[in-house]
Amino acid sequence: MNLAHVHLLLNHVPTVGFGIGVCLFLVSLIQKDDKQQQVSLGILFFVALLSIPVYLTGVGAAEIILDRPGVSAAVIHTHEDAALSAFVAMALTGAVAWLALWQFRRFSRLPRGTVVSVLVLAVVSFALMAQAANIGGVIRHPEVVSLEETVTTYEPLVDTAWLNAASVRLFVVDTDWVWPAFEVAHFLGLSLSFGVVLLLNLRLLGMMKSLAFANLHRTLPWGMLGFGVNLVTGMMFFIGVPEQYTTNAPFQWKILFLVLLGINLIYLTSLDETWAVGSGEDAPFTAKVVAASTIFLWVGVVFCGGMLPFLGNAY
């Protein structure tokens, strides 16, 4: 199995997942069903998280098939740029969907502004991703539309002149100081998110037991801020010099750990059993398992990140 296989395995998830997520969310809003609203927001968040490996494996897949006969580099690059705008929109939707889940817990209701933002962003993401997927399909299915026709008739839904792989590369690699500055930001983001991860999960494991989980829950957006900084800077590193990550084993583990951490994050953000852990109370067994695995996976992410140049080929 190579990255092209993984890309083929995952590449329908963003479009189909967002389609389902948006429909469920609309129905839940009409029916005023709180539980279903949370489930659909969770789906949108998790699908957005999965769009990270979809994008990354896409770049890996391109490296594998680019030199093969009958494969058009122009179509691949058009697909790549369309996928980048779609990915950015989807990541934003995921961030707002997570915020909505957090607000739901924090205020027991969804602020109207968040609902509208999630809906608008999700629909835009779906349209962008559908367009990217459509072009992607042509790469291996020239029987549907001819390759030349795809490139010449392609009109991006948003202006991608400033947001494409080449412009990111120019900014990150060819601008003095940008790479080091992003490295600094990546380490600051790491510290912030690790601090919040430690606080919440060590509490669930029994340290600082007099703290009620509902109060600690308020620090979660700070942890997400740290993660957001690292997602942006990390994606910039990847798009800047993809060849040092696509065949890099610790990088693949790192992304797998991040996706698994996403499941734990939904659990810690939304579920009743952690929220109900009051001052002095012992957390339920499931919560402890999630807490221990969160710390383990998080340290794993840092470990893999540190090993990128040594077990892999990054500098």
Place this chain on the structure above:
Amino acid sequence: MIDLLARVEATGLGTWLRLSPAIWAFPMVLTLHTIGLGLIVGASVVLNLRILGVASLIPLKPLEKLFSIMWLGFALNAVTGLLLFTKDATTVGVSGVFWVKMSSIALAIWVLTRIKTAVFEDPLVDERPVPNSVRALALVSILLWTIAITAGRLMAYLGPTQPEAGILFSS
């Protein structure tokens, strides 16, 4: 001074870290240094944010336990940091950015002990608002850690050896 640094670098430890191709030599030490950084800075930043008023419903008193995480991270990084220093003592020891990092860490640790005294030796800590002087300490603490991390990361680009200079100045 250079003499001493050269002798440090020539020790078995320094030579081993510099030359060993083993994954559990230099790579492991460097990665553990990053994990230690996460422990000490992460734990102090959440404490500092709480002192500054974030999630103010969290009582401060139980957060004293975070200091054990901080000291664990500090111990880990003192050991791994020393090992990393022996590897390149002659270049790192005369690098300005390294001494910026060392001074900011020394100051940050001192500020942490000040915060520990001011917050956790006050029996009424959760009965009244945090005094402005303590808030100022928390702000300075975040600032010092930011400087330490920035200087540490830039050592890879600004040190005398500049192994990664290519990525900094493309032309």
